[in-house]
Amino acid sequence: MSRGQLAPTPHDPDDRGHFGPWGGRYMPEALIAAVDELAAFYEKARIDPEFLDEFFRLLRDYAGRPSLLTEAPKFAAHAGGARIFLKREDLNHTGSHKINNVLGQALLTKRMGKKRVIAETGAGQHGVATATACALMGLDCVIYMGEVDTERQALNVARMRLLGAEVIPVKTGSRTLKDAINEALRDWVANVDDTHYLLGTAAGPHPFPVLVRDFHRVIGIEARAQVLEQAGRLPDVVAACVGGGSNAIGIFHGFIDDPSVRLVGLEPGGDGIDTDRHGATLTVGTPGSLHGAMSYVMQDEDGQIREAHSISAGLDYPGVGPEHAHLKDTGRAEYRPVTDAEAMEAFALLSRTEGIIPAIESSHALAGALVLGRELGPDGLIVVNLSGRGDKDMDTAIKWFGLGVES
Amino acid sequence: MSRLAGVFEACRAESRAALIGYLPAGYPTVDGSKDVLRAMVGSGCDVVEVGLPYSDPVMDGPTIQRASERALREGFRVRDLFGIVESVAAAGGRAVVMTYWNPVLKYGADAFARDLAAAGGLGLITPDLVPDEAEEWLAASEAHDLDRIFLVAPSSTEERIDLNARSSRGFLYATSVMGVTGARDVVSSAAPELVRRVREHTTMPVAVGLGVRSGAQAAELAAFADGVIVGSAFVTAVETDTVAALATELAEGVRQVPSPA
Numbered sequence: 001m002s003r004g005q006l007a008p009t010p011h012d013p014d015d016r017g018h019f020g021p022w023g024g025r026y027m028p029e030a031l032i033a034a035v036d037e038l039a040a041f042y043e044k045a046r047i048d049p050e051f052l053d054e055f056f057r058l059l060r061d062y063a064g065r066p067s068l069l070t071e072a073p074k075f076a077a078h079a080g081g082a083r084i085f086l087k088r089e090d091l092n093h094t095g096s097h098k099i100n101n102v103l104g105q106a107l108l109t110k111r112m113g114k115k116r117v118i119a120e121t122g123a124g125q126h127g128v129a130t131a132t133a134c135a136l137m138g139l140d141c142v143i144y145m146g147e148v149d150t151e152r153q154a155l156n157v158a159r160m161r162l163l164g165a166e167v168i169p170v171k172t173g174s175r176t177l178k179d180a181i182n183e184a185l186r187d188w189v190a191n192v193d194d195t196h197y198l199l200g201t202a203a204g205p206h207p208f209p210v211l212v213r214d215f216h217r218v219i220g221i222e223a224r225a226q227v228l229e230q231a232g233r234l235p236d237v238v239a240a241c242v243g244g245g246s247n248a249i250g251i252f253h254g255f256i257d258d259p260s261v262r263l264v265g266l267e268p269g270g271d272g273i274d275t276d277r278h279g280a281t282l283t284v285g286t287p288g289s290l291h292g293a294m295s296y297v298m299q300d301e302d303g304q305i306r307e308a309h310s311i312s313a314g315l316d317y318p319g320v321g322p323e324h325a326h327l328k329d330t331g332r333a334e335y336r337p338v339t340d341a342e343a344m345e346a347f348a349l350l351s352r353t354e355g356i357i358p359a360i361e362s363s364h365a366l367a368g369a370l371v372l373g374r375e376l377g378p379d380g381l382i383v384v385n386l387s388g389r390g391d392k393d394m395d396t397a398i399k400w401f402g403l404g405v406e407s
Numbered sequence: 408m409s410r411l412a413g414v415f416e417a418c419r420a421e422s423r424a425a426l427i428g429y430l431p432a433g434y435p436t437v438d439g440s441k442d443v444l445r446a447m448v449g450s451g452c453d454v455v456e457v458g459l460p461y462s463d464p465v466m467d468g469p470t471i472q473r474a475s476e477r478a479l480r481e482g483f484r485v486r487d488l489f490g491i492v493e494s495v496a497a498a499g500g501r502a503v504v505m506t507y508w509n510p511v512l513k514y515g516a517d518a519f520a521r522d523l524a525a526a527g528g529l530g531l532i533t534p535d536l537v538p539d540e541a542e543e544w545l546a547a548s549e550a551h552d553l554d555r556i557f558l559v560a561p562s563s564t565e566e567r568i569d570l571n572a573r574s575s576r577g578f579l580y581a582t583s584v585m586g587v588t589g590a591r592d593v594v595s596s597a598a599p600e601l602v603r604r605v606r607e608h609t610t611m612p613v614a615v616g617l618g619v620r621s622g623a624q625a626a627e628l629a630a631f632a633d634g635v636i637v638g639s640a641f642v643t644a645v646e647t648d649t650v651a652a653l654a655t656e657l658a659e660g661v662r663q664v665p666s667p668a
Contacts, residue, residue: 016539024539024540025537025539025540026508026509026535026536026537026540027535027537028465028466028534028535028558028560029537029557029558029559029560029563029567029571029582030558030560030561030562030563030582031562032537032562032563032567033562033563033564033567034562036564172469172472172476173462173463173476178463179463182463182464182465185465186465186466186468189465189466192562193562286513287512288509288512288513289508289509289512289535290463290509291463291465294540297509299509299513301513302484302485302510302513302514303485303509303510303511303512303513303514304461304462304479304510305462305463305509306462
């Protein structure tokens with residue numbers, strides 16, 4: 001594993017967190033001191049050998065890194081014959097990429113002398129990862145989760161409670177991820193002295209988009225070395241799903257300085273972007289401020305934030321991290337929508353052809369790869385970030401495919 | 408020159424604090440909110456804060472969240488705000504608007520300032536816009552001669568208190584407890600300390616908010632602040648049809664000569 005993962009890069013935002021016109025801090029004054037403190041601790045930690053040693057020891061000995069890069073030839077046969085490699089974040093401890101970020105932020109929490117951690121969760125992957133890190137490090141943990149999500153991800157609620165976290169179902173607004181973030185922010189304003197808000201995606205006010213990205217850069221660094229070793233060349237495309245955008249920004253950064261590699265983010269297209277039930281923020285959103293940063297958001301003509309819709313709770317978010325807005329504008333990355341139906345088809349196809357059950361979030365990236373493979377033809381080479389495993393999605397799969405026991 | 412300077416000077420001349428009452432626009436309905444705001448003005452609010460209902464009110468507690476949700480459900484649109492402000496001005500009241508930043512951004516900062524000023528509004532309170540990101544708003548508010556009210560909190564450093572004071576015009580909004588809006592039984596002891604710190608940086612009036620619901624609490628804050636802000640308690644009073652009585656009680660509160668501690 002590279003220890004340069006957290007080092008400053010030419011792609012960092014300015015010192016107030018702006019990636020071009022995006023990012024910054026659209027935040028209550030009451031929280032500015034806390035994000036300033038976090039930024040100061042992070043700037044020291046990212047170049048502190050002791051912090052880096054501890055972080056990398058945890059990634060290796062606790063999370064199980066490096067994660068594998070697995071070629072998926074039988075799946076790829078459905079993608080026009082292009083070669084497809086899967087970056088196996090599903091094999092990490094707790095079953096997704098989320099563990100990278102929570103271990104990093106939990107270490108920072110201890111450095112700041114705070115004893116209590118709060119977090120939001122959509123699918124429950126970030127909540128489970130946060131509850132895990134808090135159990136490991138002896139921190140109090142409160143997870144805010146939209147009531148709708150607690151119902152569709154009941155297994156993860158049980159996991160978090162078993163790990164010692166308090167799970168609070170959020171009953172306001174659309175009762176999904178954005179409302180869980182609102183409630184976590186309210187908690188943070190009231191308890192900022194002893195509490196760290198362990199944000200789960202590369203969004204929010206500065207420095208979250210940078211530090212969450214950096215804790216996930218390990219995905220791209222490993223994937224680049226692995227694909228060079230296994231395929232003997234760089235991929236044509238790196239594909240990842242984008243809700244808030246943390247797994248995508250982590251793997252993109254491994255290839256961002258390789259101009260021949262196309263970076264493609266797959267957004268939740270829900271019922272289709274010609275309907276009002278989707279979450280394709282970068283495809284059809286407009287500039288706005290949400291949860292502390294300027295980025296693309298889904299909003300009506302009054303600037304009221306719209307509800308997102310996706311079969312995947314983890315992508316069901318009407319905003320997106322500001323660095324993705326910047327990468328879209330500069331053209332360095334491209335973003336496409338994938339419908340619920342396309343994602344579920346890819347979910348079933350990977351399960352059947354390769355014996356790997358992906359998270360529905362990651363299935364959006366897989367569905368994108370099927371299309372991209374056909375575009376590239378048989379000489380194409382694609383790395384897909386398989387950001388999580390699908391065990392948590394069985395209830396959704398049972399309903400979608402009618403997998404239940406017949407009565 | 409601040410649009411609100413006159414009211415704070417008049418209150419100071421009476422050795423009292425100004426009473427600032429808050430209500431979400433469109434709550435319980437657009438016309439209903441005009442009636443409630445007129446009652447607040449008629450019963451002693453020196454200034455009214457007209458809130459813009461927003462889908463993601465991260466600084467608000469359950470009372471104002473519910474009222475905002477209801478206003479949006481009833482079909483409130485941003486354009487309705489200006490008619491509501493106009494009706495306050497027509498009733499002889501002084502209105503400022505309190506809003507999260509995104510609706511202003513979407514409307515266009517300059518267009519919003521223009522339409523607010525044209526409706527007779529005097530300024531804008533921006534709970535999730537800090538001066539660091541407010542370049543566009545500083546320009547628009549200057550161009551249309553509106554006051555800008557930024558917030559300070561107990562967690563604000565001296566540098567940030569200074570920045571917020573220098574960037575504000577009209578008054579400075581001090582959040583007296585760490586937390587979101589909502590009436591509380593006990594007004595925090597952090598408030599006098601915060602106001603003391605603010606006064607080391609500015610002579611601008613300082614109004615204190617978050618948690619006030621009774622005349623006695625208003626009197627307590629009036630002893631050291633230039634303005635007392637009351638929000639959630641007015642929303643609750645709408646439900647029980649006691650708005651005028653609450654305003655009267657609070658107006659008496661800000662006029663009480665504080666008893667020596």
